[in-house]
Amino acid sequence: MVNVGLVGLGYWGPNLLRNLVTNRRAGRVVICDRDEGRLNRIGERFPNCERTLSFSEMVNSRDVDAVLIATDVSAHYPLAMEALAAGKHVFVEKPFADTAEKAGEMADKADSLGLVNMVGHTFLYSPPVIAIKGIVDSGELGDIRFITSNRVNLGLHQKDVSVIWDLAPHDFSMIFHWLDAEPTFVEAFGSGYVIEGIPDVAFVNLRFPCGAIANVQVSWLAPSKLRKTVIVGSRKMLVYDDTEPYEKVKIYDKGVDVIEPETFGEYHLAYRTGDIHSPKLDSFEPLAVEMEEFLRCIETGSTPKTSGRSGLGVVRALELADASLASGR
Numbered sequence: 001m002v003n004v005g006l007v008g009l010g011y012w013g014p015n016l017l018r019n020l021v022t023n024r025r026a027g028r029v030v031i032c033d034r035d036e037g038r039l040n041r042i043g044e045r046f047p048n049c050e051r052t053l054s055f056s057e058m059v060n061s062r063d064v065d066a067v068l069i070a071t072d073v074s075a076h077y078p079l080a081m082e083a084l085a086a087g088k089h090v091f092v093e094k095p096f097a098d099t100a101e102k103a104g105e106m107a108d109k110a111d112s113l114g115l116v117n118m119v120g121h122t123f124l125y126s127p128p129v130i131a132i133k134g135i136v137d138s139g140e141l142g143d144i145r146f147i148t149s150n151r152v153n154l155g156l157h158q159k160d161v162s163v164i165w166d167l168a169p170h171d172f173s174m175i176f177h178w179l180d181a182e183p184t185f186v187e188a189f190g191s192g193y194v195i196e197g198i199p200d201v202a203f204v205n206l207r208f209p210c211g212a213i214a215n216v217q218v219s220w221l222a223p224s225k226l227r228k229t230v231i232v233g234s235r236k237m238l239v240y241d242d243t244e245p246y247e248k249v250k251i252y253d254k255g256v257d258v259i260e261p262e263t264f265g266e267y268h269l270a271y272r273t274g275d276i277h278s279p280k281l282d283s284f285e286p287l288a289v290e291m292e293e294f295l296r297c298i299e300t301g302s303t304p305k306t307s308g309r310s311g312l313g314v315v316r317a318l319e320l321a322d323a324s325l326a327s328g329r
């Protein structure tokens, strides 16, 4: 059994907590928030959890083996470094840190101490994203040519991070995972229309070593919720619509083949439109699997699918997107 401490009981922390307390690998659970009202409100819903206002007290307790951090992004690095210095395994919500330098330091320190470090890229534990990874790896789509992704809604404007840092970690983590690669080129275009200086709409272009390109659109300013990803391969195409209650993933047997010319310059194009297939997906809560992965890796000494290093890769791309926004390049 792993004894855990969770800091940050705002919007997201209670979702982690709900899945921690029901996990058979979790022993003692301590919860922490510097906001006393919030700590007590959540504490009443989870009466078996011990409560503390002091992160240092929690992290230095001998009865805590691992710490989960679900605070605002700016606190991820100082809290994670304090937990690692106290010899605790760490789970840090996405984005892993607010700079690539800090993310690298966190991953290096954890690895050098032999401690599990994991980032909350929750989508990588969701049934459609797992199924798509299997489909891409099987070669069914052929070579991946491009990916487009829309994550827009009339969303909650954050005061400390741009829409890129808030929403793009989801798309970046999925695309990097499917392609098993990080981008070699990042370019962003965006604007802040509601709060000056905080971009609330952004279009990010990426290029990968395999030749695939991607376009990720994120916004808190849109009339309806879109969560749609299209993957175009040399053999087939795939659409993942996370707003669909059923049939979230559809594979289209569509494409264009170039017929070799019989005489120089007389090539033909053959358009293919075949069947549309929607694979049956498993049904489980991604967060439950994410918590299981963290606790299992601590017990077995394995590396999580969403390790701190993968968190670093995403932060690196976020930072490059910011730099591109600032410089216009």
Ligand SMILES: NC(=O)c1ccc[n+]([C@@H]2O[C@H](COP(=O)([O-])OP(=O)(O)OC[C@H]3O[C@@H](n4cnc5c(N)ncnc54)[C@H](O)[C@@H]3O)[C@@H](O)[C@H]2O)c1
Pocket (backbone or CB within 6 Å): 007, 008, 009, 010, 011, 012, 013, 032, 033, 034, 035, 038, 055, 070, 071, 072, 073, 075, 079, 093, 094, 095, 120, 121, 122, 166
């Ligand atoms: N994985 C996902 O799908 C997902 C979804 C939403 C949010 N998140 C991430 O979760 C994190 C938290 O987001 P949120 O929307 O819940 O934020 P929030 O502002 O609602 O809550 C943050 C909480 O942390 C507490 N806190 C901050 N610093 C502290 C400290 N030093 N000691 C004790 N308590 C402290 C605050 O009092 C607050 O209660 C962010 O990193 C966010 O990106 C992840």
